[in-house]
Amino acid sequence: MKKLLLASAATALVASTAMAESHSDPVKIGIILGFTGPLESITPDMAGGAELAINEVNETGAFMGGTEIEAVRADSTCIDSAAATAAAERLVTNDGVAGIMGADCSGVTGAILQNVARANGVVMISPSATSPALSEAEDDGMFFRTAPSDARQGEIMSQVIMDRGIEEVALTYTNNDYGKGLADSFQKAFEADGGSVTISAAHEDGKADYSAEVASLASAGGEVLVVAGYTDQGGKGIIQASLDSGAFDTFVLPDGMIGQQIVDDLGDGLTGSFGQLPGSDSEGASMFQEMATEAGINPTGIYTGESYDAAALMILAMAKAGSTSATEYAGEIMDIANAPGEQILPGELGRALELIEAGEEIDYVGATAVELIEPGESAGSFREIEIKDGAIETVGYR
């Protein structure tokens, strides 16, 4: 027993010196996104967006006396909370990250927040978790998101549909936190606006056959079908089956359903379908597009800008607090993101660091015109799109 105690004490000692050493090494930021799973087609660009911000800061050499920042990627799988928690745990305990950029899907984000981030006191900034439930989650002030809650997207989607003179829709959602949250908030908003939802039916991801689901949706009827799902998963299956059976020919696509891949896969079938995704027409958006294109990242990829902003916010907050300890810099994030102060656009992170050094206030605008509202989430501006001739075209901003 004595030996065991001695051994564990020795291990603890070694571990703590290792921890102490890691602080003089580069600061690490964990990027945890679903590199496998339902979002695997968009996450590489998202990670690229975050790494773009990190590289930009490294090039200036102005971060905390020239400290390097290192990105460590991990796989959230998007759907498997246990795997995501293990991956995040590894980031924190093994890699010793100072903050986590992620996760992507709402379910795993909640799991990581409760099991890893709060337990270890690590800040999380998610670029894409949009479930309304996360607004109410206990977070000890450690959780932020640069994407707006779906409660907001539900309202916007309702307006988009209403403005096209459509008052009766069928609704299907992927059976998880994201799908259910968005479907509920949309239904509430749409019915309050005077529309009617003929059916609200869940579908499971990862099936091959959706004919039974589509049969029910078709039977309930509706002018358009709202599909709150994922491009790589059931959402696509539902649309394919609807087109095949002639059940619906126009679809309303929220953020999870918009991607070039699905447009290419389904071809003409999607023409005339419309939807919305977080995005803005701010100056920052176009600047970010140029930067991203130069770095070989698809800038129109969904949540790429949000990922850049999430990483940038985290870095700037650390610089302002002069510390990589979560308890010290978490409080600075809202200040950095909001007015008053000098406006910071993408590509100006070096200038932001100089201003912080000089003790001046900054207002981070970034690629997506970030404006954080309590409890630490984006107020949200949305880009309305329509699919024409196999391309995603922007109709306007809301």
Added chain:
Amino acid sequence: MTDILNAIVALSNFVLVPGAAYGAQLALGALGVTLIYGILRFSNFAHGDTMAFGTMATILVTWGLQSIGISFGFLPTALIALPIGIAITGLLLLGTDRAIYRFYRKQKAAPVVLVIVSIGVMFVMNGLVRFIIGVGDVNFADGARFVINAREFKEMTGLDEGLAIRTTTLITLVTAAIAVALLFWFLNKTRTGKSMRAFSDNEDLALLSGINPERVVAVTWLIVAALATTAGVLYGLDKSFKAFTYFQLLLPIFAAAIVGGLGNPLGAIAGGFVIAFSEVLITYAWKKVLVYAMPESLEPSGLVQLLSTDYKFAVSFAILIIVLLFKPTGLFKGQSV
């Protein structure tokens, strides 16, 4: 009158046609399970993944054919690749039998041991398929997509409801019918088929009359390879290929085989259709059909849906349990489980 026609068309489009195609795919899968149960005397859990492997082999051959410019007109190229896919799957199954199952057969292992062995085989095959072709969706259907699509049908008939029949649905039904006819001809008319049935009915008696058991086993595996690959390819053409969904097909396939009566080929076919149609019918919202078919005063305002589509998979379970409780030998006389 048009209302009645509309009701029939809507029902066909959303229930009868998809149900028939799904039923045919399940029936082919269940035939494979039932043959193994009848002749080798164990429930083969690796069957879903055998289907996935066969489909994968066929897809790879299809890609090869496409890359050298061979296609099959308006029919999918995969149909040309199918025999080669069956051959590759046959080799895999014979190899598995030689390496794994034969050892347990020699030991006269209890069926439950073989079931566990087949679960191990299932995991290995599952990994193999994922390793070779990946975990994502693979769409390998080419050729014409529709025999008739909903819009054309509406224009042609002037009805409000459309009826879409996909090429793959038709191919599924035709191919399944041919496969079943061949199987029955083989089992009932050929010498090898008869020896297989004899082996299934009474192993000792069959051995006494000079039937070579290894030969019967090998032929069974080859037939199973043909059935599984055909079922998998048809399912993949009709929907899309994804390694994971084939694993999930295991439950409805077993339900079909057991409902029909394990070991009884005719039962497997009936079971396939029973399971497929109950899944679709019980979760179907009847509103549209009833609105057309009923007089206006009786039109339903709700969805008239017995169960939400979330419970689709529970339906196979429920039927399975009901059959096991009340008629353990299945609808057609099979072996009790």
